[in-house]
Amino acid sequence: MTSRQTRAAQDPLDFLAFRELVSRTYLRYAQARLDAPALAQAAVDAAFVDIRRCWPQTLSSASAPQAAWHHLRLAVTRCLEREAASRPLLAGPGGDAALLHRHAGMPVEDIASAMGVTVACVRVLLTRADRESAGRVR
Structure with a gap:
């Protein structure tokens, strides 16, 4: 049994289900x-370590998904x-939503x-992200 399998065996089922549900979206982001x-x-893995560490509080x-998203961000x-990534990105939740919708093609829901x-x-x-982007172009 690998260390990852051992760790997964120790994780609560609700955490494992949550991870399975959102991991693909987290990776796309x-x-x-x-x-x-x-x-x-590596960033997604680190986020899940943080989420697991405070799972009961999450x-x-x-909103458990909102609390978990904070760890991902x-x-x-x-x-x-x-x-020190070079490409300029919109900051905050608006930037996250725009990135997922416009660049990753995810539905709003x-x-x-x-x-x-x-x-x-x-x-x-x-x-708001559209307005911020338009303001940067001018």
Whole structure:
């Protein structure tokens, strides 16, 4: 049994189910933010380590997906800071939503689910991101 299998055997089933549900989306987000596929996977892995570490608090938060998304954003940001990525990106949740919708082609409903917010919230985030992008062009 590998160390990853041993660790997975010790993880709660709800955490494993959550990880299975969102891991593909998390990786798509990290790959869009980071230039190297290995770095993107490392960021996602680090995020899941952080999420697992505080899993009971994540579950008891107002929105577990939103709390978990926060860990992903922090892990990706740490990688970006270390690698000093050169491409300019929109910051914050609006940038996340725009990246997932415009660049990764994800439906608004899936983005809302992954980020732990409402569909209406994602639409507002996308509108704000569009305005911010338009302001940068001028």
